[in-house]
Amino acid sequence: MTLPRGPGRGRGRRDNGLDATLWHPLRDVDPRVGEHLLDLLAAAGIAAYLEPATDVQPYTRSVSFPSPPSDRLFVDRAQRAEAAAVVDKHTDEPTAPRPVPPRSDRVTDEDAEFARIVAAFEAEHGRNVVAAEPRDDPPPPPAERSVLDAFDDHYEPPPPPPLPVLAPASLYALLLIGLGAVLLIAPTRVGLSIDLGLVLGVAAVVGGVSVLVSRMRDRDSDDGDNGAVV
Incomplete structure (x- = not known):
């Protein structure tokens, strides 16, 4: 296991000295066995590194660490199947990722977080109450009379004069x-x-x-x- 080195190394990242073009997040592991897994993967010729696992809140986008804390294991994407076999062989934890809470629970948590943010804003700035004022809109213009409803007042010419009589x-x-x-x-x-x-x-x-x-x-x-x- 080696410390972070080279460009693109994040804070708290630890790798096994091997590098890869593309990485694949394999699973979250206990920090106490993470370094041992890096050594095992290095012996198998598989590039890997550890990084502290974090959770991002949906509304505030704030980053928090899970409880209990864990490290996220990233391996070479081209060798993720071999890496999964090595990790499963030397750990007692299930290979499945952490269960995702049901959508209804997530929606409830998001609503509660939003309500908490609104309550904090109102406590700091006060609640804005908009008084309902009577609207003084002008009356609508009268509807124009249809052409079909107009009065039948067409022009009637007078009768023509009689033809002159020849002398x-x-x-x-x-x-x-x-x-x-x-x-x-x-x-x-x-x-x-x-x-x-x-x-x-x-x-x-x-x-x-x-x-x-x-x-x-x-x-x-x-x-x-x-x-x-x-």
Whole structure:
């Protein structure tokens, strides 16, 4: 057995002079037989070291030593089966690790520890009591009326005005223009020659247009507008 040496050696660590790349925690042993186990493992060519076993509290993360104190035996991970055989052969303790308390007990212990921390904080700083104040929230805005619930107030246009009635002179002028068009297009339909139909058709169209233009002049003069007259 040798004392800690080299980098990475923790406080209270003791090894058997052999080194390994990876370590495996084999079991917790009595400190009185730990050094003897290191010598046995060194004789078997198995790297091992001892380190004080510690427990970490779940909430405070404080480190404490178990009661009774024990050493944790670490061995070469590649030779953990051979190391377990050597340790089992020279110790009377069972190879199984320390029993883990049931989860319900652990939860109870954690709750008790948390309650103790809260009680200590309240004893030091006093208990903070928040008085319930009435809330003065503004009333919610009124709900908007749905489009489907809106009143049926659509616009109804007035009835259209009646169509203007043509004056007899304008009606005769249109009939004259229509007759002239027939004489120009198909004079033979009415028993006339093409030349005679052309002359009569042009005369009828010119006469009808003249009547319409004259009526437009009369209407403009009645309105009293001195603007341009077409």
